[in-house]
Amino acid sequence: MALTTHPEHGLLIDTHVHVFTQDMPLIPDPRHRPDYSFTGQQLIDVMDTNGVRFAVVAAASPWGDYNDYIIETLRRYPRLRGTVILQPSVERIVLDEMDRDGVVGVRLPFISMTELPDLDSWDYRKFLRRLVDLDWHVHVHIDGPRLPRVLPLLERSGVKIVIDHIGRPDPVAGIDSDGFKAMVKSVEKGRTWVKLSGAYRLGENARACAQELCRRVGYEKMVWASDCPFVGGEQDIDYPAAIQWLNETITNEADRRRVFGENALELYFS
Numbered sequence: 001m002a003l004t005t006h007p008e009h010g011l012l013i014d015t016h017v018h019v020f021t022q023d024m025p026l027i028p029d030p031r032h033r034p035d036y037s038f039t040g041q042q043l044i045d046v047m048d049t050n051g052v053r054f055a056v057v058a059a060a061s062p063w064g065d066y067n068d069y070i071i072e073t074l075r076r077y078p079r080l081r082g083t084v085i086l087q088p089s090v091e092r093i094v095l096d097e098m099d100r101d102g103v104v105g106v107r108l109p110f111i112s113m114t115e116l117p118d119l120d121s122w123d124y125r126k127f128l129r130r131l132v133d134l135d136w137h138v139h140v141h142i143d144g145p146r147l148p149r150v151l152p153l154l155e156r157s158g159v160k161i162v163i164d165h166i167g168r169p170d171p172v173a174g175i176d177s178d179g180f181k182a183m184v185k186s187v188e189k190g191r192t193w194v195k196l197s198g199a200y201r202l203g204e205n206a207r208a209c210a211q212e213l214c215r216r217v218g219y220e221k222m223v224w225a226s227d228c229p230f231v232g233g234e235q236d237i238d239y240p241a242a243i244q245w246l247n248e249t250i251t252n253e254a255d256r257r258r259v260f261g262e263n264a265l266e267l268y269f270s
Helices: 040-049 068-076 092-101 122-134 144-157 178-188 206-217 239-249 253-268
Strands: 013-017 054-057 080-084 103-108 137-140 160-163 192-196 222-224
Touching: 013 222, 013 253, 040 054, 040 068, 054 068, 054 253, 068 080, 068 092, 092 103, 092 122, 122 137, 122 144, 137 144, 144 160, 144 178, 160 178, 178 192, 178 206, 192 253, 206 239, 222 253, 239 253
Parallel strands: 013 054, 054 080, 080 103, 103 137, 137 160, 160 192, 192 222
Antiparallel strands: none
């Protein structure tokens, strides 16, 4: 497959998008209730309009473990990979089938949970080992202050870790927060990546946190994402603005190209 590149930014890979239909079943009390559909074909159209070659579909918490439409979309479009939400009791045979369909990881929707699950339980230790054996990653969706509670156990399992939205840093403490410090330490250990994404959700210190993170740990484990179609924030940002945010955040062209596509190509598509 030829690697189409953006004329200004080189290879663009969006590591966090969503697809869904309006009639998909929602979990009780979901964080969002989209009143529209965003289909696989709509996603491909947006990618083509903006010069994006590949994308990673992230499972979203409003639909829980209803992964059917994501998997259908991955089967249809070879340019996509995806994550799913699963119960930790899932059997390996199910994971193997998803792996063939283009699933590359599991999203942990902990941000929606009042009480975090016991990652040291038998179910989770077994689950995480299966993800390690498949060379999948866990895609951690959690508020920054609780990152220190989950990262050590995930690191101990040996699974690859991808942290959402710059770690959702504390809007006041920012780089001085325990969550930010835990994220830095995790990246330094070599098996954790961070999505430079979702700044429009995070408040005024998002760019400063992203820049300080890169200053401390470098750019090798950073990937870019749009968060398209910006569920709950559709009026706050559009796709070109998501690209421009990274342009303004990372000023060195070589580093920017690495974050826009090269790192993600190795992590998700190699």
